Amino acid sequence: MREGLDRVVDALRLAAAGLDQLFERKGIKSHMMPNPDGHPWIRVMHPMHEMRFIGITPNRGDGPIYLKLRVFLYEQYKDEFDRLLLGKFFSFEGVALLRNPAYPGASWLRYLEDEGRPVVGYETTINVSSWPDETFNARIHSLCEEFCLFAKAVVTGGAEYDALPDTRPSNPAPAWLRDEAALEELQANSDLSESEILALVKIRIGQSNYRQQLIRRWGGCSVTGCKLTEFLIASHIHAWGKCESADERWDPDNGLLLTPSLDKLFDRGLIGFDDSGYVVIHPNLARGQMHHFGVDQNIRLRRDVLNMHLGIMKYLKLHRQVNGLEPISVA
Structure with a gap:
């Protein structure tokens, strides 16, 4: 305890x-x-x-x-x-x-x-x-x-x-607190498999205050700029289940707004982004199939947002490390 x-x-x-x-x-x-x-x-x-x-x-x-x-x-x-x-x-x-x-x-x-x-x-x-x-x-x-x-x-x-007092809160709670309470039960639920928990977490994140923060920050897809936010997915950079604290889980620097196809590739670790925001493509993503997902060597995270929020780089690096997207250093 x-x-x-x-x-x-x-x-x-x-x-x-x-x-x-x-x-x-x-x-x-x-x-x-x-x-x-x-x-x-x-x-x-x-x-x-x-x-x-x-x-x-x-x-x-x-x-x-x-x-x-x-x-x-x-x-x-x-x-x-x-x-x-x-x-x-x-x-x-x-x-x-x-x-x-x-x-x-x-x-x-x-x-x-x-x-x-x-x-x-x-x-x-x-x-x-x-x-x-x-x-x-x-x-x-x-x-x-x-x-x-x-x-x-x-x-x-x-x-x-x-007779109840008609008062209003003077200080807002931390952003993560408003979502964490609903999600932490899923993580502790022994009746669900890990994949079921993560799927439900994804749904809850899609309904959450966290998603609204990402919409305000990016204004659209973090890569394409698509403004149809109802179709975009709030995606953690460093996966929710791998975060070490609630602060990491709900840090807006740890989130991207992506189109469904880009989200799926990013979530599976088939693409990532370097510190400059340019795409890093996993060898397992067949080059002849990339265009079907709107992926080529020139896509990148929006420079204006990335330059304003340098804390994103910490999570981009973690995502690359976890998914084998970091370049292999030669001794």
Whole structure:
């Protein structure tokens, strides 16, 4: 267990007791439980007719520890869900926390399909790494309780909802944080093969804030300049699964916008780009077939963007090294 997570586990265990008592409908009791891989989380099952469950869990991976607070509603309750995503923000200790859609994990999604009642999810996060030990358990308990009461008030509407503070976040979260929470579950899902995980990751990246950053940066395909962004693919330079940290995964320097054919070749390591942006072609890409993909020796990354963001070169080099595109040095 990584440093700092053990005290979160203890605090969550204390906080879980009695959360179900905040709701009129009594179902399975709230409790802390581990995922199959041992990762801890609180769940409150079926606390309201509209609500499938509330879940509270720390993030995976290295770096700061933040708690992810989620609520999943049955999809039929669209008005209630719209209030979660578009209405008042959840505030803790006077600070409004950013909100985002949340997605069921792949294994739970299959279960929901069998159940026949799709859900939609809401999530907010808070960094708890710097909370001092002497107040840590009490603050975690208050956070969990206030989140449950917030979700109840939003879903119920009326006077309790009107009484919630109408505050807005003052500081945006790091860009990667808004996407990482949804994607890290895929990486930890033991029911999926590596290829299935990476395929789902690609889909999520295509729907993410990260993609919007790349569109703003490149304005079109990073090579051809094609402006039909709805058909372009947000492609990591150094592959998502090989990144060592969330910062690398969501660094805009680690991303390109490519047409589907170029993305496929780049993703398979059949093409790369040197530090000047010119294409590097793998020997396995038959020269007689290159033109079918719009590839020739003269294509390159757009010079204007590359010159403004020199951090891209670090990831281009990693991509070349991983895929055997670096020139062989002669001693």
